[in-house]
Amino acid sequence: MYQFNYIKAKSVEEASIALSNNPEAKILAGGMTLIPTMKQRLASPEQLIDIRQIEELKFIKLESNNIIVGSVSNHFEVYDSEIIKEHLPVLSRLAENIGDPHVRNMGTIGGSISNNDPTADYPAACLGLGAIIKTSKREIEAEEFFIGLFETSLEEDEIVTQVSFPIIKNSCYMKFPNPASRYAMAGVFVSKSDEEIRVAVTGAGENGVFRWKEMENALSNDWSVSSADSVRISPDGIMSDIHGNSDYRANLVNVMATRAVENLINEH
Amino acid sequence: MPLVEMEINGKKMSSNVEERQLLVHFLRDDLNLTGTHVGCDTSQCGACVIHIDGHAVKSCSMLAIQANNASITTIEGLANENQLHPVQEAFKENHGLQCGFCTPGMIMAAVDLIKRKPVLNEKIVREELEGNLCRCTGYQNIVKSILAAAEKVQA
Numbered sequence: 001m002y003q004f005n006y007i008k009a010k011s012v013e014e015a016s017i018a019l020s021n022n023p024e025a026k027i028l029a030g031g032m033t034l035i036p037t038m039k040q041r042l043a044s045p046e047q048l049i050d051i052r053q054i055e056e057l058k059f060i061k062l063e064s065n066n067i068i069v070g071s072v073s074n075h076f077e078v079y080d081s082e083i084i085k086e087h088l089p090v091l092s093r094l095a096e097n098i099g100d101p102h103v104r105n106m107g108t109i110g111g112s113i114s115n116n117d118p119t120a121d122y123p124a125a126c127l128g129l130g131a132i133i134k135t136s137k138r139e140i141e142a143e144e145f146f147i148g149l150f151e152t153s154l155e156e157d158e159i160v161t162q163v164s165f166p167i168i169k170n171s172c173y174m175k176f177p178n179p180a181s182r183y184a185m186a187g188v189f190v191s192k193s194d195e196e197i198r199v200a201v202t203g204a205g206e207n208g209v210f211r212w213k214e215m216e217n218a219l220s221n222d223w224s225v226s227s228a229d230s231v232r233i234s235p236d237g238i239m240s241d242i243h244g245n246s247d248y249r250a251n252l253v254n255v256m257a258t259r260a261v262e263n264l265i266n267e268h
Numbered sequence: 269m270p271l272v273e274m275e276i277n278g279k280k281m282s283s284n285v286e287e288r289q290l291l292v293h294f295l296r297d298d299l300n301l302t303g304t305h306v307g308c309d310t311s312q313c314g315a316c317v318i319h320i321d322g323h324a325v326k327s328c329s330m331l332a333i334q335a336n337n338a339s340i341t342t343i344e345g346l347a348n349e350n351q352l353h354p355v356q357e358a359f360k361e362n363h364g365l366q367c368g369f370c371t372p373g374m375i376m377a378a379v380d381l382i383k384r385k386p387v388l389n390e391k392i393v394r395e396e397l398e399g400n401l402c403r404c405t406g407y408q409n410i411v412k413s414i415l416a417a418a419e420k421v422q423a
Contacts, residue, residue: 006270006287006333028334035329036311039290048287050334076323100399101377101384102314105323106330181312182398 002044009051012161016136018049020157025049027159029072029111032103052108057161062087065167071110071160075099078109090171090189094121097175099182110160113145116152116208118239119183121175122163123209128189128200129171132164148207168193172263174256175203178243185244186252188212190260192223199257204238204249215257228261229254272336276301277345285332292316294332295342303343303372307401314400317373317380318342324380326399343372346379355379355417364413366404374400378414388418 009015019025024046028034031052037043051057052072059070060081067088069078078084078095085092098104098112098121112122113133126133126142133140136159145152154160171191175184184203191198199215202208218231233253235246244252269284276299285294295301295318304327307315316328319341346353352360355378365371374397381396382388393411402410 001288001290003286003288006331008333008336031331031334032311032329035290035331038288039309039311039328048331052334100314101380101396102317102324102326102399103329105325 001038002041004038004045004048006048006050009049009054011054012051012056012136012159015049015051015054015159016157018047019159022047023156027051027114029108029114030074030106031111032099032107033111033115033117051159057110060084063164067091067165067167069109069163069165071162072108073110075104075107075109075112076101079104087167088165088171090173091125091165094125094173094175097121097177097182109163113163114152114154114160116146116148116150117183118149118205118208119178119185119187119203120209121173121184121187121202124173124184124187124189124200124202125165126163126200127209127211128173128191128198129165129168130191130198131166133160134162134164135160143211146209151208166193170264172260172267174260174263176252176256186249186256188253188256188260190219190257190264192219192264196220197223201233201253201257204253206237206239212253212257219261223261223265225258225262225265228258231257270333272333274335274337275339277341287331287333289332290328291318291330291332291335292327295327295340301342301344305369305372307369307373312399312401313370313373314377315370315373317376317400319376319380322383324377341376343376346375353379354420355382355414358413358417358420359410362409362413362416364405364409365402370400370402370404374402374410378417381414382418382421386418386422388415390415 026045028048028050057070057072075095075098131142133145168191173189175187186204187202189200197219199212215231233250235250238246238250240246273282305315307313311329318327320338
């Protein structure tokens, strides 16, 4: 690992100032991507600003019809939260299936979405539920937040502070995990509220997480398994790598989407 | 070099660390706690699992300086004097190892697992071992050991 200097921020304000003072600095939350990346010398920040123990970022609360998760909440805390289990169990289950137990004890929701790995789970939940991401500067809708591969609309000196998920009971996340890494080979998040149906796909898109509009339209016209089954995603724009080519992944997306809809219809 | 303070296996200590030093190297190279192993370079194998403030984490994916003020338990801190921890005992009785390299991480992961989920079955144990690789045993006796330990702890 290359040399760097380290500061532990006590507040969001302190972290923001440090970050704007040094364009070569990086925010360190759980470090479950950043540290392995630095070990491989694929990243060499000049400074790490550790925000993992900032108290004001560590909370999970219920506010009107939203679950609000502080950005340094780790995956185990999200899985284990009684509030989330009761009001938005889909999020608890999603967190329960990220990585492995040791990673879940360190990795954070803010880190995951800021990194925007195209195979990460949380981006699908954000887009699939229509979450609002609050930062040290502003509020950003999920659609505006996730831009592309490992790319978000965060500015250089902006830090995610919380994620607000609308409580949509009728929602399901189906993931086909890579058997080795548990990253999504394809993950489909479907939610059905009084206003709209959302279908978000992770693990598959060449530009990262995306909303699958054709499926949303088909399900809005006819909320049924056969309707879900009738829509096929084009392999164009679907990732192809050693774990699976785009045809295979596109098929996984179809299957995961149908299973999610099936699950929702059977449950209710 | 910045100063860190920690409680390791019940003993308070302080030391200067280089910012980039990984926690696992601090434990092994500086404190001579070589029971915690490094089995890979990619954060996958889990041979380095220790407990920080009661939670299992990979000490190869954390900087020593991040553990400042933390309470740490390593494999060396599990046994009570000459009395093995029930999970260590179960690994011994059930031959839950072959070469033994992954064993410290397996045991630390198992202790954490049994604490979180006292009622276990084979399926849960196999799923929960996602973060720990063993290249000898095929996991059979590791799973057996953990189930036996869980039963003993419950009784």
